[in-house]
Amino acid sequence: MASKFTVSNRTGWLMAGPAVLLIAGFVILPFFLAFYFSFTNQRLVSPNPTEWVGLANYRQLLGVTTLTLEPVRDEAGAIVMKDGAPEYPSIRTLTRNNPDRPDLAGMREWFSFSLGGDSRTYVLARDVVFMKAIVNTFIFVLVVAPVQAGLALGLALLINQRLKGINVFRAIYFMPVVVSIVVVSLLWRLIYDGQSGLLNNLLGAISFGLIPPVDWLGNPSTALGAIIAMSIWQAVGFHMVIWLSGLQTISPTLYEAAAIEGASKWQVFRYITWPGLRNTAVLILIVITMQAFGLFAQIDVMTNGGPLDSTQTIVFQAVERGYGKQDISGGSAISVILFVIVLSISLIQRWLTREKS
C-alpha cells in the first residue's frame, strides 16, 4: 500500500526530481566518494590499480610527535652558544637516515619551545605544511567571523535610516559582493603591491613618506593579515543585508515605546535591537564561519600559499594536492578532515546558541 507521502505528492516529486538528481550526482555522491578515496591511494592520472591503504593518508597528514633535546655541550661540559642562544643538535641529523629512530623519518620541525631549564622541546610533524594550513585557517576564521559580523552590523545600523539617497550607500556597500572574488583578488593584488601599490602610496602620502613601502603579500608577517582585511571588505556587504533584514523585522512600536520611556540610544540597542536580532546573529555567525573555512580563491590568486606557507589554507591544500599533485586520495583525506572540523564547530555553535527554555 502506497503511503500518502509517495502518491499524492507525485507532482511534488516530479518537480523536485531534477534538483534531487543534480544534488545527488554532484554533492552527495562526491561526498561519499571523498570518504572512500581517502582510505585508498587513488591518483588523478595513473595506470596503477587503486589500493586500499586504510588510515595511511590520515597518518601522513596528522602525524605529530615531540622531541626533547639537550643543548650541545663542548668538551668541558659548557653549553655551546650560537647567536646568543644555546645551540641544539640539528633536527636533520635525527630525522634523516637515523637507524635509532626510524619513526622520525620524514618528519620536520613545526615549532619548538622551552619550558625553562636547558632542554628544548621540538614539535615535529609529518606534514608541516598541512599543520600550518590548519593553523592559518583557524586564525582566519577567528578573526573574520567576529570582525566581519560586527562591521556588517555597524553598516546595517547606519543604513537602516530613512534618509534621502540612502539607497546609494546601500548599493555602494553591497557592490564588492556582486563582483567575482577572483576579480577582487586581482585588484587587491595591485593595491597591495610592494613597490608602487595604492596602499603603499596612500600610506606614504598621509605620513609624508614616513611609512616605508611594505611588501604586503610578500612578507610572511603581513600576508595573512592582508588577505583577512581584503576578505572582510569583500563580503561585509552581504552580511550587512542579512542584518538589515533582521533589523526591519523588529516592530517599530517597541522603538516608539522606548522613546516614550526616554531610553538612551545604547539602551535601545542593548534591550530592543540586539534581542530582536538573536536569530539573525546565529545565522550570520554560522554562515561566516562556514564560508571562512572554505578560504581558497584569494589564496589561489594572490599568494599560492606563500611566502613561507604563511597563507596556506586547508582548502587550498586539498586542491593543490588533489589536482596539482594528482593525489586524489590525499586531497580527499583533507576534505574529510575539513568536514569533521566544520561539523564539530557547527554543532558546538548550535549548542551554544540554543534556545534556553
Place this chain on the structure above:
Amino acid sequence: MKMFTVAASAAILAWASAAEAQQTLTMWYHGAGNEVESKIINQIIADFNGSQSDWKVELQSFPQAAYNDSVVAGALAGNLPDILDVDGPVMPNWAWAGYMQPLKIDESKIADFLPGTKGIWNGQLYSIGLWDAAVALVTRQSYLDELGLRTPTLEQPWTKDEFMAALDAAKASGKFEYAFDPGMAWTGEWYPYAFSPFLQSFGGDIVDRSTYKTAEGALNGEAALAFGEWWQSLFKNGYAPATQDPADRDGGFAAGKYAFSWNGNWAALNTLKAFPDTVFLPAPDFGNGPKIGAASWQFGISASSKHPEGAAAFIEFALQDKYLAAFSDGIGLIPPTKTAAAMTEHYKPGGAMEVFFGLSAAQALVRPVTPGYVVQAKVFEKALADIASGADVAATLDAAVDEINADIEKNGGYGH
C-alpha cells in the same frame, strides 16, 4: 532469398565504405585566444584536408590554462581526440597513464630537429614539436660596456664568479632597481623550466636521472645545497626581488629597472623594440656546464585513437619547413631545423634572435623525463619560492626530497 541477403549486405558494405572514404580526425590544441596561432594552425589543417581525401581534421581549441585539465577530464571520460598537443615535460605522464600511443612517423623527417623538440619516453617517440623555446640572459650591449664586462660566448660563457661580479658591478652602479630579474612573478612551470637548469649547472638535479627512483642526493646533495645557498643569496643580498609585480616582469627590463633579465625567446621581440642594442647571453656555467631548459608544446596521438595512421599523416604533414617557419614568424618561437630557421625573419643567419637557435642546440637539457615530473615540478617550485623568501636551505631541500620520494613510492616507481 539468399540472393537478396547477399545483395543487401553488399549494398550496405558499399554504402558504408563510401561513407568511410573520408574519416574525421579530431584534434585538440591549447592555443585558444591567440589569433595568430589559431590562424597558422587552421591554415595547416585546411592545407592538409585539401591535400588528400582520406582524412579530415577537425580542430577544437582550449585556453592554455584549462588545457591539461580538459585532457585529464577527457581521458577519465574516455573521450580523447585523435590528435592532441602536450607540453614536453608532461608527455611521459600522459604516456605512462595510457593517454597517448607511440608516434609512428618517418624518422628521417625529424633527424635534423633540435633534440628538445622530440618527446621520447621509454625509448619510443611519443610527440614531436613544431618549435622549441630557449632562455637567455638578456641585457644591453651598452650596459656591458659601461660596467666593463666581457661579453660571454657559447664557447666561453661566464663562470659563476664572473656572473656574480657582473651583478655586483650592476648593483654598485646604482643605476638599477635590481641587478638581476629571474622572473619571480611567473609562478608555475617557469620555475622548474627556467631555474632547474641553474641547479643542473651546479651539478644537482630535481631527481636522480640514472634511476628516476629517488631525489635523495640529487636535490639535497652538496651541489644542490650550494645551489640553494647561491639562490638564497641572490635575494638576501639584494641582487634580485623575491616578490615581483607581473607588470614589472613584462616591462621592467624595458623600463631600465633591471640590468640583467633571465627571459625566454618569446619575449625577445618586444625587448628588441625597446632597446635595439639588446643582447642575449648564454647561461653562466656554475661548474657543471652551462644549461638551459628545453621542450615546448608538442603533437602526439591519443591511445584511444582509432586512426593513428591518419593522425600520424597529419603530424608528418605539419612538419614542413614552411609551417615551422610560419609559427616562428607568427609567435617568435624557435624553429626546430636549420632549414626552417633560414626561412624565418628572426632566426635566419644574421637575424636578431639567431643566437637562441645556437643556445637551444648547445645548452639545452630537457626536464626530467619521467611521469612523476608533474609532481616534482610543483615540489621544486615551492622549494625555490620558500628558499627565496628566506627558508632554511637544507631543511627545505630535504623536505622536497621526502615529498618527491614519497610520491614516487606511492606511484609504484612510475614504471621506471
